[in-house]
Amino acid sequence: MDIAVPARRPSAADWDRLAAKARQRRRASMGLLYIALALGSLPILVPYLWLFTVAFSGRTGASTVVLWRTLAVLMPGLVAWSIIRLSVEDAGLRRMLEIGLAVVVLVALGITTAPYLHLDNWRFLWITDIADRLRGGSSGTGAKYPSVWTAFGNSLLIACTQMLLVVTTATAAGYYLSRFDFSGRAGYLKSLLVLHAFPAHTLIIPIFLLTYWVGLLDTLTGVILVIVALELPFAIFVMKGFFDAVPWDIEMSGMTDGASRRQAFFLLILPQVKIGMLAIAVFSFLRGWEEYVFVRTLLIQKSNWTMSLYLFWMIDDVMGTDYAMVSAMGVFYVLPSVILYAFCQKYLAQMTIGGIKG
Amino acid sequence: MRPRRSLSSGARQWVDRILFLGPATLLLVLFFLLPVIVDICIAFTDMGRDLRVTGFTTEHVERIAGGDRRLPQIILITLTYVLGTLSIFNVSYGLLLALLTTALPDRVGGFFRAVWFVPRASPSVVYALLWSWVVAPTNYGLLNQVLAMFGLPGLDLKSDAPMVVVILANGFIGASFGMIIFTGAIRSIPQHLFHAARVDGAGALAITWHVTLPAIRWQISFVTIYQALSLLVSFEYIWLITNGGPFYDTTVYALYVYRRAFDNGQYAYGAALALGLVIVGIAVALTLWRFFDMKTLLQKPRIEVH
Numbered sequence: 001m002d003i004a005v006p007a008r009r010p011s012a013a014d015w016d017r018l019a020a021k022a023r024q025r026r027r028a029s030m031g032l033l034y035i036a037l038a039l040g041s042l043p044i045l046v047p048y049l050w051l052f053t054v055a056f057s058g059r060t061g062a063s064t065v066v067l068w069r070t071l072a073v074l075m076p077g078l079v080a081w082s083i084i085r086l087s088v089e090d091a092g093l094r095r096m097l098e099i100g101l102a103v104v105v106l107v108a109l110g111i112t113t114a115p116y117l118h119l120d121n122w123r124f125l126w127i128t129d130i131a132d133r134l135r136g137g138s139s140g141t142g143a144k145y146p147s148v149w150t151a152f153g154n155s156l157l158i159a160c161t162q163m164l165l166v167v168t169t170a171t172a173a174g175y176y177l178s179r180f181d182f183s184g185r186a187g188y189l190k191s192l193l194v195l196h197a198f199p200a201h202t203l204i205i206p207i208f209l210l211t212y213w214v215g216l217l218d219t220l221t222g223v224i225l226v227i228v229a230l231e232l233p234f235a236i237f238v239m240k241g242f243f244d245a246v247p248w249d250i251e252m253s254g255m256t257d258g259a260s261r262r263q264a265f266f267l268l269i270l271p272q273v274k275i276g277m278l279a280i281a282v283f284s285f286l287r288g289w290e291e292y293v294f295v296r297t298l299l300i301q302k303s304n305w306t307m308s309l310y311l312f313w314m315i316d317d318v319m320g321t322d323y324a325m326v327s328a329m330g331v332f333y334v335l336p337s338v339i340l341y342a343f344c345q346k347y348l349a350q351m352t353i354g355g356i357k358g
Numbered sequence: 359m360r361p362r363r364s365l366s367s368g369a370r371q372w373v374d375r376i377l378f379l380g381p382a383t384l385l386l387v388l389f390f391l392l393p394v395i396v397d398i399c400i401a402f403t404d405m406g407r408d409l410r411v412t413g414f415t416t417e418h419v420e421r422i423a424g425g426d427r428r429l430p431q432i433i434l435i436t437l438t439y440v441l442g443t444l445s446i447f448n449v450s451y452g453l454l455l456a457l458l459t460t461a462l463p464d465r466v467g468g469f470f471r472a473v474w475f476v477p478r479a480s481p482s483v484v485y486a487l488l489w490s491w492v493v494a495p496t497n498y499g500l501l502n503q504v505l506a507m508f509g510l511p512g513l514d515l516k517s518d519a520p521m522v523v524v525i526l527a528n529g530f531i532g533a534s535f536g537m538i539i540f541t542g543a544i545r546s547i548p549q550h551l552f553h554a555a556r557v558d559g560a561g562a563l564a565i566t567w568h569v570t571l572p573a574i575r576w577q578i579s580f581v582t583i584y585q586a587l588s589l590l591v592s593f594e595y596i597w598l599i600t601n602g603g604p605f606y607d608t609t610v611y612a613l614y615v616y617r618r619a620f621d622n623g624q625y626a627y628g629a630a631l632a633l634g635l636v637i638v639g640i641a642v643a644l645t646l647w648r649f650f651d652m653k654t655l656l657q658k659p660r661i662e663v664h
Binding site: 029030033034036037041043044045046047048050051064085168169170172173175176177178179180181182185186189190192193194195196197198199200201202203204205206207208209210212225226228229230232233236244261262286289290292293297307308311312315323326330333334337338341345 | 371374375377378379381382383385386388389390392393394396397400409458459461462466470472473474475476477479480481482483484487488489491492498500503530562584587588590591592593594597598612615616619620625628629632635636639640642643644646647650654655656657658659
């Protein structure tokens with residue numbers, strides 16, 4: 001790289017001009033970046049938006065009118081917002097403009113989409129035998145479809161129970177591995193690391209056979225135990241990391257004051273790793289809520305269906321191309337996940353494993 | 359607070375070990391170690407649809423070695439799928455997203471990262487449902503509606519180019535893993551390196567090439583190896599979106615294993631096929647050791663009292 005040596009010292013006016021030019025160039029490149037990322041994100045945003053709009057407006061089939069109208073309002077709104085962000089430098093004024101823009105966008109959305117909105121697609125929530133009715137009631141096999149609330153309850157039960165199990169066992173194991181020395185500790189940690197990277201889906205056939213042999217096939221207990229075990233290596237490492245970060249002084253001063261190791265653990269150390277426990281709790285809840293492969297393989301009876309199986313069979317067996325109600329079910333299933341992710345993002349972001357080399 | 363003195367130190371040590379480490383160890387042995395052993399055993403039996411073992415045989419291993427005429431095609435499909443998704447999305451696109459979003463102000467960058475995290479955060483059934491609606495060959499399909507807007511003829515991607523659908527669907531999810539790891543890595547590069555490069559007259563591209571990329575090369579190889587393994591063994595989205603079809607066109611190895619066992623009832627052959635994945639899995643997991651900072655991981659505890 002050759003360096004241009006200026007022939008004369010630039011004056012103050014030159015500096016100002018240069019600074020303005022640089023600012024402008026930066027703004028232009030930022031604008032380009034915004035546009036590139038926004039366009040690149042459309043393939044993800046549009047389908048989810050579609051699901052959402054159809055759930056609240058679809059009649060039969062997949063009407064996209066509301067989707068296009070929503071986009072027609074949102075896209076200019078987004079452009080206006082990025083212009084505001086890039087060009088207005090006064091923070092107070094920017095906040096005012098942003099609030100004004102939000103109001104305008106909401107009103108415009110209301111005007112353009114209100115005539116289409118209705119809650120008919122959500123009738124599966126109160127008509128609990130809707131699947132049987134849609135199938136004509138006489139499918140012959142006599143096996144009734146469960147209501148959405150049965151599936152919802154099963155999913156919730158699986159997610160909550162395995163969350164509790166993961167948090168308690170991983171916390172205990174993480175603490176022991178972090179704070180106690182025992183022969184074989186290094187080997188234990190190393191094999192745990194292998195298990196963490198090892199893909200559990202490859203073991204689905206033997207796991208299926210094992211649950212069948214001990215009579216846990218087609219029970220929620222079996223599924224819960226399997227999912228707990230598969231999440232443990234990761235959860236243990238996360239917890240070990242959090243325990244490692246707690247200063248030894250806390251424990252030492254506690255023990256100097258006469259606490260036993262167990263007392264030190266419950267009274268002094270646990271309160272220090274609350275964030276870690278919360279993080280793995282949220283993470284394992286979501287894993288349980290969203291699980292599909294093991295649930296599909298290990299649960300057979302209709303009354304054991306979870307939300308994922310319910311939605312799958314509704315699409316496959318019952319609704320066919322009734323996009324409208326399937327969308328509503330999809331939104332019903334997705335919402336808890338999205339809300340949890342949105343609110344717990346900052347805890348989830350703290351989960352790291354013992355540090356990848358930098 | 360009075361420490362309990364009813365047990366000797368050695369006994370208490372054992373009780374502690376069982377209380378703290380026991381439950382986790384038991385679960386890990388039951389659902390990781392035991393399945394591996396069971397898989398090896400079953401692979402050499404004649405277990406069929408009735409889940410009964412009547413004799414031992416090596417025919418399954420022989421079948422893998424040469425008898426299964428479908429297998430070469432399956433392996434080719436798997437390689438296309440893994441290498442295609444990995445190179446386009448999990449590494450390159452993830453890296454691009456990380457580079458672009460870290461160049462933006464934190465809040466805006468965070469917003470775009472959150473958008474790309476949505477596919478990973480939403481349940482697989484819903485995500486697969488969206489894909490099959492987007493590429494639906496009818497007029498309802500979102501893709502076809504967009505094409506029609508520009509006056510283009512409709513497509514039937516699911517039967518004409520199923521591998522494209524599979525790679526895109528898995529790639530949109532895969533990109534977020536790399537994105538998150540790379541973002542963390544880029545953030546931890548000392549700022550003065552960027553300042554120094556700027557002062558020396560480097561542009562954005564030169565900084566990326568000479569400063570950022572060398573600084574995150576560990577993370578790039580970690581993501582490459584880790585995600586290659588994940589892609590190799592994952593079949594969830596393919597199963598849901600194309601179910602391996604049309605014919606066997608998108609049946610990757612892991613899905614083939616599953617379908618042989620659970621659809622055709624050939625549990626023993628499935629177990630033998632799965633053995634290949636188990637071996638690869640263990641091998642890759644062992645190579646991943648290199649990427650972890652063993653010194654901090656294995657740091658000795660400082661209190662010896664039990």
